[in-house]
Amino acid sequence: MDANAVYARALSRAFGGALLFSFPLLMTMEMWSLGIAVERWRLLVFLLLTLPMLIGLSYYAGFEPTFRLKDEVLDALAAFGVGFLLAAVLLGVFGVLRRDDILTQAGLGKIALCAAPAAVGALLAGKQLGERGPGAREKERAGPLSELFLMAVGAAFLAFNVAPTEEMVLIAYQMGPWATLALVAISILLLHVFVYQLGFPGETRRREAGDFRRTFVAFTCPGYGVALLMSLYLLWTFGRTDGVAAHEIATMTVVLGFPAAIGAATARLVI
Amino acid sequence: MAQKPKAASRSPASRSKGPPKPAPVKETPALEWASAAVGLALAATAIGFTAWDALFGAKGPPAIEVKLVEVTPTAHGYVAQVEAFNHGGEPAAQVQIEGVLSSQGAQQTSGFTIDYVAEGSKASGGLVFEKDPRAGELMLRATGFADAS
Known part of the structure; x- marks a missing residue:
């Protein structure tokens, strides 16, 4: 088949994936108001982090079986374009952008914030909805660092779906210290069970790494650490930590760390 | 490139054994360049505009x-x-x-x-x-x- 036609199919898949992964966010009110309210510097950091994250992700799950840096960069850029266009069109149709000029902070902020998860969806779709199965190359490449990277992306992605909502703050206010500690324990337990006990992809190789204590220290703990870091970063980006007491920030991080931990554990499923 | 090489991850050349195309490096389709260019333009717009706003945008409380x-x-x-x-x-x-x-x-x-x-x-x-x-x-x-x- 013509290379362009093949690529066009991959591109359509990417739009499908972007839609699938980002529509809950596009239809969440807080995402629109955060597009206005997020501090410009934090939005800039967020956008600047998105691109290398997409390149890294493309390395594992690009919508083309690529091997070279040039292709990863091209795929990442295309995915960002897909995410941006999809977010712009859907937000436009939903009437969210009705009163904003596209090149004001209000318009661009809303689109840019939604473009990132849509771009991740676009990249993942290439593999998820694609014809090829998980290639040998991904498994070979999954060293400890790339394992952490994938966990971080999975954590950020799942946490991002709920991070903008008011509920994260509300839940944190409702929970006492003991409930918080219990949630930490549940998150770590789920993370460990999901990754090592339920027979998800990559499990065998990890089990070979050693006994329970060894895998717990070498994989589960760093995984939860990454999940908490991602939660804290997202909360900071959305301005949820400003002027809040340290223990409330900790509680919020743990609350958001719950979906983040599940995301980290299941990253291998999706990516 | 509908076929994915099954083994030997790193070398794109390994798959040129089967198909008659001798080129060891695959052609990047024009559409790939085009969509990446669109993505680059959008990313540059979003980042550039946000950076400009962060650096030179109006300061001070809402008026x-x-x-x-x-x-x-x-x-x-x-x-x-x-x-x-x-x-x-x-x-x-x-x-x-x-x-x-x-x-x-x-x-x-x-x-x-x-x-x-x-x-x-x-x-x-x-x-x-x-x-x-x-x-x-x-x-x-x-x-x-x-x-x-």
């Missing part, structure tokens, strides 16, 4: 100007459509807009709340009066707001 757009007499009072523009450097939330109409010695106050007015952006709403605002003196202002984040 909200309220002005009258149009008055329409309806069966349920005079509707004064107003527009709020934020000249400041930060977005404002829950902006309370108030209009005081003084005509023939009597005063009537109307108001409404706007969820968000971003900096450099406008939002609009309506005030309803019993008497014609065009006949009297209408004072419009934003009486307060909450920080957006």
Whole structure:
């Protein structure tokens, strides 16, 4: 088949994936108001982090079986374009952008914030909805660092779906210290069970790494650490930590760390 | 390139054994370049604009100007459509807009709340009066707001 036609199919898949992964966010009110309210510097950091994250992700799950840096960069850029266009069109149709000029902070902020998860969806779709199965190359490449990277992306992605909502703050206010500690324990337990006990992809190789204590220290703990870091970063980006007491920030991080931990554990499923 | 090489991850050359194409490096389709270029342009716009805004955008608290757009007499009072523009450097939330109409010695106050007015952006709403605002003196202002984040 013509290379362009093949690529066009991959591109359509990417739009499908972007839609699938980002529509809950596009239809969440807080995402629109955060597009206005997020501090410009934090939005800039967020956008600047998105691109290398997409390149890294493309390395594992690009919508083309690529091997070279040039292709990863091209795929990442295309995915960002897909995410941006999809977010712009859907937000436009939903009437969210009705009163904003596209090149004001209000318009661009809303689109840019939604473009990132849509771009991740676009990249993942290439593999998820694609014809090829998980290639040998991904498994070979999954060293400890790339394992952490994938966990971080999975954590950020799942946490991002709920991070903008008011509920994260509300839940944190409702929970006492003991409930918080219990949630930490549940998150770590789920993370460990999901990754090592339920027979998800990559499990065998990890089990070979050693006994329970060894895998717990070498994989589960760093995984939860990454999940908490991602939660804290997202909360900071959305301005949820400003002027809040340290223990409330900790509680919020743990609350958001719950979906983040599940995301980290299941990253291998999706990516 | 519909076929994915099954083994030997690193070398693209390994798959050139099967197909007749001898080129060890695969051609990047024009469409791939094009879509990447679109992505680059959009990313550069988003990042560039945000950076410009962060560096050189207006600083300072929200400064909200309220002005009258149009008055329409309806069966349920005079509707004064107003527009709020934020000249400041930060977005404002829950902006309370108030209009005081003084005509023939009597005063009537109307108001409404706007969820968000971003900096450099406008939002609009309506005030309803019993008497014609065009006949009297209408004072419009934003009486307060909450920080957006």
